[in-house]
Amino acid sequence: MTSATLWLTLLAGGLITYAIRLSLILAWGRVTLPPTLQRGLRFVPPAVLSAIIFPEILRHDGPLDVSFGNTRLLAGLVAALVAWRTKNALLTIAAGMAVLWGLQMLFRGV
Amino acid sequence: MIGQTEPMSDSRNEFLAGVRAELPILLGVAPFGMIYGALAVAAGLPTAAAQAMSAIVFAGSAQFILTQLIATSTPPVVLLLTVFVVNLRHMLYSASVAPYVHGLKTRWKWLLAYLLTDEAYAVTITYYQQTTAQTHRRDAEAAGVEPGMSQHSPHLRGEVPEDAGADKRHWFFLGGGLALWSCWQVCTAIGIFLGAQVPPSWSLDFTLPLTFIALVIPALVDRPAVAAALTAGIVGAIGAGWPYKTGLVAAALVGIAVGTWLDSTQRARQQREYRNESAGLTESNKPDSLHPVDSLPYPASEEK
Incomplete structure (x- = not known):
């Protein structure tokens, strides 16, 4: 893995994690998870x-x-x-x- | 400790209470931060990337898995897919704290979401629930109602109280989250420093599967969980040589599917048995009915 790929992967991994954590805080009242x-x-x-x-x-x-x-x-x-x-x-x-x-x-x- | 404190109005006190509540957990987290740092260096990650991952991704198990997958030159797409699956549980946390932070300004939500790790969530949600119950009890007592009576209080349903401006509990969340964040960054740095001194002959890389074993075993609380772990493990071992690490993805998906399927069949069976037993009890209430033991849906023990 090149240095650029490594850093881009880290950034993308961080964004994915953050998006998951933020998702239902922002969507409160509009979305419920299927059981x-x-x-x-x-x-x-x-x-x-x-x-x-x-x-x-x-x-x-x-x-x-x-x-x-x-x-x-x-x-x-x-x-x-x-x-x-x-x-x-x-x-x-x-x-x-x-x-x-x-x-x-x-x-x-x- | 948490349960005895009254809900405080002062942001600073809330913040410090959050830090204090997080402290005992830090004792358990610190060694993992160090192990992560040491392992990342042993796996060949550049020091800067190893440290940055703790700030950018900031999720213990995902970082361990990322380190492992980067070291075995996994394609980035598979890697990101794995991070997504591993961190999906945070969506549950997100849903669970949502009603409590609903009334906050957007920048607070964005900040607290970044700090929503397993450990910060555990401490924060406990505090939110306990203080909500307390507020509810106090309200009920003030209104002269028995605590158990009015279950429809907005507090109990996790709704934002009307005096949302006075609720400073997000400072508690911030305190706990920041305490964990600082500890994680410092311990990563210590681990990176120490790990660089350890020769490869110590097989330090083996701490990774061992860490995972320590995480998996306590999660095997019932048969569906055991089945999920075993099938995923077997498929993973078979598919270890498949291109682009597809074996890992296949193994995880098969394991999750098997666990979920067994879980729903078990639920369905329990519901059926429950219905049968209720029916049996009704039968035994008749004066001329058989002894209740005989009407159980399974054979009575041999000793009888």
């Missing part, structure tokens, strides 16, 4: 985030890797467990990174 859309919105975060997490963890080096040699998969599973038990974001990140570093050291034979 299906309102209910569907809550699935946006889990869907988009999982669509990024899965390939990042299962296919970090290209081909699908679901073996025990996949350190990111193991670290990700531990992180998911910590997230589920504690609901603490920082603890989740710390646990995942600790497992990743531990396994990397182990596999490097340190």
Whole structure:
């Protein structure tokens, strides 16, 4: 991505975000969201985030890797467990990174 | 803390109350700002762009996703589409604060819309609702009406009170929003500075999927949500090699569709069961009817 494209993309991304936040404040009383859309919105975060997490963890080096040699998969599973038990974001990140570093050291034979 | 304060007329006090209400949330936001800054640098974004994104886009999860997509040379169109989908939830926030800011001057609306992040919204809407309920209670008590009785007060319906000029609660919104904004900018800068010192062998880029895991898991509150996440994840893994990152868009849309579909079938089933159970209860009220347990729409447990 060239520098110009990068900056234009950032500006456009900012404008889109701002337009969404401003939309119904300005349109108050004139527009209501259809109920299906309102209910569907809550699935946006889990869907988009999982669509990024899965390939990042299962296919970090290209081909699908679901073996025990996949350190990111193991670290990700531990992180998911910590997230589920504690609901603490920082603890989740710390646990995942600790497992990743531990396994990397182990596999490097340190 | 918020609940005990009376609605104040003074703009400065409202502003400071907003800042104070936002402070505990900043503790949780600060590390994310730093992680974002460090990650953006690790992903190869120029320092200026990484910092500017925090001011221009100013939306945590969208910034993380943008960083990831820029690093993997995603076409700008797909990138902007993703930002749009990810930030659509802000439309709900926009709708929800709209009645409270309706009476303000346009420049206030434009300013507050810029500050309408998840965290500022959470604090502000709580304050609006609590103070509205309080005002309503006070009005009701003054009028000698039981608080529960008059549910048709304009305050409860979120309508603008008639003394809109005396309502300074938008200063609270501004205080909370600006507190978060300043924290986010400063923490991004710290993260950019620290991230530049970290060698690539630390795999700092892995904090990104970990951050997402931390965000996703608490959102999996019921079966439709779990199904949405799983289908999106699987489609995303299959489509990871598709051109122009279309796999990501397809995965997100399939996940949202599956979640919404399961949600509506579940609602329909619950409504049916509710009707059946009501019918069952009516039956059991007859003197010669069966024991209520037998008329439940599912088999009674084996221990009986």
